[in-house]
Amino acid sequence: MKRKVLQILVPLLLFFLAACGSSGSNPNDRTVEKQAVIDLLCGPVDQAVCVSTVCADVEACPLLSALSSQAVFNFVQTYSQCQGCNTPELPIQSGIGKCIEYRISEISTGWAVMFSVSDNCSFRYGSPGRSWIIVEINADGTQIENIQPPVAYIQDPSYCQSAADCYCLSGSGVPFIGCSNKLYAPLNWSGYYAGNECGCELGQCLQQ
Helix, strand or coil, X not given: CHHHHHHHHHHHHHHHHHHHHHCXXXXXXXXXCHHHHHHHHHCCCCHHHHHHHHCCCHHHCHHHHHCCEHHHHHHHHHHHCCCCCCCCCCCCCCEECCCEEXXXXXXXXXXXXXXXXXXXXXXXXXXXXXXXXXXXXECCCCCEEEEECCHHHHHCCCECCCHHHEEEECECCECCCCEEECCCHHHCCCCEECCCCEXXXXXXXXXX
């Protein structure tokens, strides 16, 4: 009897672990209140008009849902401000603040919202357009199904799972200044490159 129970439980446990591992979610990724998301998107302008421009239905809006992830929200909030940039605000239909561009696409399972850091912003020798986050939303437009890169990469610029995740921060005559993961390395103002100086140890990109 005990063996039969184990034969049933073990495959189920493996199934749930696989499902959790593929979701890109994180138990520490909290949910952001909808009003905070709207404040980030619209600022002080007429918020009702602003939201209606990007959402056919405010209760089932892929863009609002994608930004309900605390990790995604924090990233977008930080880079949308583009500190030190002399860049105008992006139109709400395609951007947030000065430096975050987004695109919403319909996919087989629902919606995909892609956020990227605009190349228009002054990162000197960095490659900000290579830093992107894709959030998959269910067909109802209400819930996050997957986030790539996984939330851990967004929460921690040094997080890694393998050496291929880690890049060296340097370039344009600037000496080596450290290591970063694949999401944040392109945002380094002096550039980045794949080199042997950085590796992945215990989940962190570290100098070797």
